[in-house]
Amino acid sequence: MKNFIVILLVFSFNFCFTQSNVLRLNLDEEGTTYIKGSVRSMFWARYIDMNPGTMVNNEALANDIDFSVRRLRISIQSQITPKLYFYSLIGGNNINNKTEKDWRIRVLDLNIEYELAKEFNIGIGKHAWDGLSRNLVRSSASLMAVDAPLFSLLSVNKNDDIGRGFGIWAKGQVGKFDYIVSLKKPAPYGVTAQEGVTDYALNNPKLRSSVYVKYEFLDNESNKTAYSGGVGSYLGKKKILNLGVGCLFEPKMTSRLINNEEIFYDFKNWAAEIFYDTPINTNKNTAITLYTGFYHTDFGLNYIRNVGANNYTSDGTSFNGAGNAFPMIGTGNTYFFQLGYLLDKNLLGKEKFNGQLQPNIAIQQSYFEALEDPSTVVDLGVNWFFKGHSNKLSVGYQSRPIFNENTSGALVETDRKGMAVLQYQIVIN
Numbered sequence: 001m002k003n004f005i006v007i008l009l010v011f012s013f014n015f016c017f018t019q020s021n022v023l024r025l026n027l028d029e030e031g032t033t034y035i036k037g038s039v040r041s042m043f044w045a046r047y048i049d050m051n052p053g054t055m056v057n058n059e060a061l062a063n064d065i066d067f068s069v070r071r072l073r074i075s076i077q078s079q080i081t082p083k084l085y086f087y088s089l090i091g092g093n094n095i096n097n098k099t100e101k102d103w104r105i106r107v108l109d110l111n112i113e114y115e116l117a118k119e120f121n122i123g124i125g126k127h128a129w130d131g132l133s134r135n136l137v138r139s140s141a142s143l144m145a146v147d148a149p150l151f152s153l154l155s156v157n158k159n160d161d162i163g164r165g166f167g168i169w170a171k172g173q174v175g176k177f178d179y180i181v182s183l184k185k186p187a188p189y190g191v192t193a194q195e196g197v198t199d200y201a202l203n204n205p206k207l208r209s210s211v212y213v214k215y216e217f218l219d220n221e222s223n224k225t226a227y228s229g230g231v232g233s234y235l236g237k238k239k240i241l242n243l244g245v246g247c248l249f250e251p252k253m254t255s256r257l258i259n260n261e262e263i264f265y266d267f268k269n270w271a272a273e274i275f276y277d278t279p280i281n282t283n284k285n286t287a288i289t290l291y292t293g294f295y296h297t298d299f300g301l302n303y304i305r306n307v308g309a310n311n312y313t314s315d316g317t318s319f320n321g322a323g324n325a326f327p328m329i330g331t332g333n334t335y336f337f338q339l340g341y342l343l344d345k346n347l348l349g350k351e352k353f354n355g356q357l358q359p360n361i362a363i364q365q366s367y368f369e370a371l372e373d374p375s376t377v378v379d380l381g382v383n384w385f386f387k388g389h390s391n392k393l394s395v396g397y398q399s400r401p402i403f404n405e406n407t408s409g410a411l412v413e414t415d416r417k418g419m420a421v422l423q424y425q426i427v428i429n
Contacts, residue, residue, distance in 0.1 A: 023429055027079075035078040038429035040141055042070040044310065048324050049417040051402060053317030056097075061313070068096035070147070070310055070423065071140060072105070077225070085113045087225055093162060098312035108164055109226070119172040126161075128226040129169040129182045131210030132246040133271045133293060135336070136163070137180075138230035142389045144289055144340045145232075145362045145379050146396030146421045147309055151328045151336070154269065154297060156307075158200055159186035159253070165208075171223055176216045178223055184208045186250065193255050193262045198303040198331075201255035201264055208267075212246035218278070233358070235342055235388055236279035236287030245272045254300040265300025285356065287342040295334040304330035304370035319403040319411055324419050326400040327375045332368035337361075340383075355392075358383040372410035375401055390427040396420070 024036035046068070050061050073091040080086055089109035111125025123129070130136050135152035150156065153163045167184030190202035218239040222228040234240060253267035273293030280286040308325030316322035340360035347357060362379040381396035402415040 032082055033079045035076065036429070037077075038073070038075045038427065040071070040073045040425070040427045040429075042140075042423055042425045044068045044070045045422040046310075047420045049419065050313065050323060051316045051318050051320045051325060051417060052415075053315055054313045054322045055315040056313050064313075066097055066312065068094065068310055068312075070094065073108075073141075074105075075109075083115045085115070085224075087111055087113070094310045094312075096310055096312045106161075108162060117172070119174045120170060121172055122168070122170050124168045126164055126166050127169065127182075128164045129167075129171070129180055130163070130184075130248065131180060131182055131212035132248045132269055133212070133273055133295065134214070134230045134242075134244060134275060135273075135293070136246075136248075137212075137226050139227040139232060141227070141425075141427060142234075143232040144338060144358070144360050144381075144383070146381050146394050146398075146423050147379075149336055149338075149362065149364065150307060150309060151334060151364055151366065152295070154248070154299075154329060155186070155253075155267075159189040159205055160184075161187065167208075173220060173223060176220070177213060178216060178221065178229065179213045180211070180223075182208075182210045184210075186253075193257045195257040195260070198254050198256045198265065198300040201252060201262075203252060203255075203264075205253070206251040208248065208250040210246065210248040212244060214242045214244035217241040217243070231277075233289040233340055233342075233389075234277045234287070235356075235358075235385065236282070236285055238277065239279070240275060240277040242275045243273075244275070246270065254303060256301065265303075266298075267300075268298040269296060271295045281344075284344040284346060285342065286344055289338070289340040289342075289360075291336070291338040293336045295336065297329070297331060297334065299329075299331045302331060302370040304368055318414075319405065320400075324398075324400065324417070326377065327366070327368060327371060327403060328364075328377075330366070330368035330370055332366060332370075334364060334366040336365075337363045355384050355386045358385065370411060371403060372406070373401075373403075373413040375403070375413075377401070389425065390429070392425050394421075394423040394425070396423070 027033040047065050049063050054061050071093050075089045077087045090107050095103045111127045113123030115121045135149050165184040169182040171180040186205035190200045218241045247270040250267040252264040255262050255264045276290040306321045306325040307328040308323045311323040313323035320326050340358050343357045345356050359382045364377045366375045378399045384393040398419045401413045403411045404414045406412050
């Protein structure tokens with residue numbers, strides 16, 4: 001692995017100084033075949049109102065400030081021939097107070113794809129291609145909110161690797177239709193079945209299948225990589241109006257004991273969504289981005305999972321657990337809404353104002369079987385683009401619910417906590 005990283009860095013150095021600061025080397029005069037690289041990192045400074053009972057190194061914390069690297073990505077990709085495409089991505093998430101001494105870079109994607117026709121491409125390897133939603137296979141490089149809608153990564157870091165896994169796929173564009181069909185073998189993971197608790201089954205994982213189809217009313221989005229069709233905001237560069245539907249299925253993924261007998265549940269999900277992104281005033285470079293989606297997720301009876309992004313804490317006395325975790329994923333229905341507006345490039349009347357601002361809002365409202373009340377999470381933010389998504393500063397505030405059992409044993413919302421994030425993203429490509 002160390003040798004691989006050194007090779008990538010040497011490639012990047014050579015590209016920077018031999019290709020006019022673009023990490024690309026054409027393999028023919030026309031540039032139809034090439035090799036190119038990319039390096040991206042997202043840096044966080046954060047304030048967290050901690051969940052009740054949160055601990056760090058045996059010290060109770062009501063709130064805290066931390067600094068971290070939320071994501072690191074280094075990619076090498078190559079159009080080896082006009083039909084054969086290679087893609088690799090190494091990196092990882094959450095280099096924080098808890099992981100900084102033992103964090104390791106790892107291979108996230110490593111795959112190859114062959115184009116039989118524009119309408120039909122096939123690929124194999126470790127990949128992120130999945131059906132269900134554009135948010136399940138989204139570009140973290142072009143997020144509109146400070147962070148991704150993590151609820152859509154349904155089994156993240158359980159039987160997958162940050163949403164990736166080994167498998168095959170077929171994809172293509174047929175006129176205004178864009179489709180992906182994916183088949184993956186999940187990683188072995190599970191826990192010993194418990195009475196009355198649904199969790200991942202301790203068995204041989206079955207094949208996971210998924211399908212996603214979208215109709216593109218205006219401009220077509222790229223489907224070159226698993227992430228190019230999941231752009232969070234185009235910043236007025238395209239006119240997009242898409243209607244997408246998808247489904248994802250894995251047999252016997254979870255289980256629980258009922259009267260000491262292990263009962264297995266299939267993982268069954270479907271989603272429908274609309275994505276709209278268009279310039280408003282081309283002279284001022286204003287634009288609007290809108291997303292709304294419905295997700296039906298079924299992990300089995302009353303499954304619920306608390307997740308906290310970039311969490312470095314432990315313990316916790318509420319149902320949420322430690323740090324910034326909240327009931328994010330589970331059996332039930334989720335509605336997700338996101339809206340952003342790219343403001344005038346001549347903001348405040350200054351013709352050379354350094355960059356553009358994009359205020360945005362995101363709302364996740366989930367009705368999970370295991371909870372009496374809905375789990376509602378609100379994210380408010382502003383992006384300051386110096387050079388598009390390649391060089392941007394973002395600030396965001398997230399309000400999350402705290403759940404506890406009431407006197408009858410039902411899980412209800414009893415409080416709300418907040419988290420503020422200042423993020424800087426830099427992309428070299």
